[in-house]
Amino acid sequence: MEQKPLTTLPGTRDILPVEIPRWHLVEDRARQVLALYGFQEIRTPLLEATELFARGIGGDTDIVGKEMYTFTDQGGTSITLRPEVTASVVRAYTEHHMYRGGGITKLYYIGPMFRHEKKQKGRWRQFYQIGAEVLGSDDPAVEAEVIEMILRLLEQLQVEARLLINSVGDRNCRPGFIAILKEAISQDLGRFCDDCRRRAQTNTLRVLDCKVESCQPYINRLPRITDHLCRECSEHFQKFQDHLREAGIRYEIVPRLVRGLDYYVRTAFEMVSGELGSQNALVGGGRYDGLSEVLGGPPVQGFGFALGLDRLVMILPDSLAEASVDRPEVYLVYLSDEALKAAISIARLLRRQGVRCHLEFGAGSLKSQMRMANRVGARHVLIIGQDELAKERYSLKRMEDSKQWEVSLPELSQYLQSLPAAARKNPSSTNDK
């Protein structure tokens, strides 16, 4: 029977070779910048106990409520594909007693997340994040430093984003504000949309985040959390802003900014881009003191962020991406079976010297091999035919300016080694400093 060819699942995709240079560029730059700021990589499992996220993220959130890929394994354990990593990092921090060294711990991660959402522009079911967590400090200076680091990365990648900040209070002042908010909403309850009326009960703060046009006038009239912070939170927020200003960082206070994860306290922030369409959040993060205790660990202060790699790659300037393509240095063209053997041998020699080589097996005419060399972006073509074999001197053509000359093997090696490193190594590789 005729079968439909299998394809990727909705919301998942293959990242093809032509796109990989963009990803490498972003990942390489990110690792460099994170290292500059003293972060170390941690790799946690993609699979975790469902309870980790259910408790860590919060049962009222959309993520836990309807977006997790959860299944029961053969042993009857409820397992979930991670929808985010902060809870995992905090778990690992405690599990491996990383707090025992004293001081603060700076960790970063990079990898795929899974959320069962409807796909649209900039939103996938499997998507990639780079994120970092600073554990063991509640200093607002840490927050400003992390934000500075992200901006440094975006700057290097020539990506523009607006920084939005807010304080969502803490255990002392937030309950009081929620009560005030709920009271204020009930004054005009009939004028809000259905979702807002529901959220007023279940997740009151999220009413502030409603995007429905008709709700806007009433939301604007609601009390602002920044006016109802306790003294400690208020001071924290002020110091945070002082540090941002001293670093010369521009920001906008958005009192309505409420993030979708329950664990945030005090500082919350987002970076948004106008180039992303409706899903405009490029980076999101905040402070989560207390998360560790919710997971059954010791008290640990924490601050972190996650950056959407897919979205960053999407808006990366093409010019940057093109510069980071790994082009073959030498494309070997052969004109007979005997020449093929010589080509294989020469390629082996050059590769031992660190030269990127390419040759096509079962290739066609000289013309078609030249065309292929051009297509793969080879900088040079080495032509091996009867004449060359007889003389043991080969025709080397520089594609850029079409100059061609004859070289012996030692001359070839010497010439290739003499090329400027920038011409052989792409700018995103780690050893171009």
Add this chain to the structure above:
RNA sequence: GUGAGCGUAGCUCAGCUGGUAGAGCUCUGGAUUGUGGCUCCAGCGGCCGGGGGUUCGAAUCCCCUCGCUCACCCCA
């Protein structure tokens, strides 16, 4: 889960009020018997998403179905 739009060659799309398929790009070959990119010429390539209906005749009209995209919700 809700709404809107779209499914025609590998890709981007044209095909008006029904007459059994086209362009550009890509690819292959030639102009240039051992030389790429530009140009010109030729060629390969399509159960017009799938199923049913109306009709002498459907890519075109109607119904159903599947898929994709964007938006809402929410988020990276």
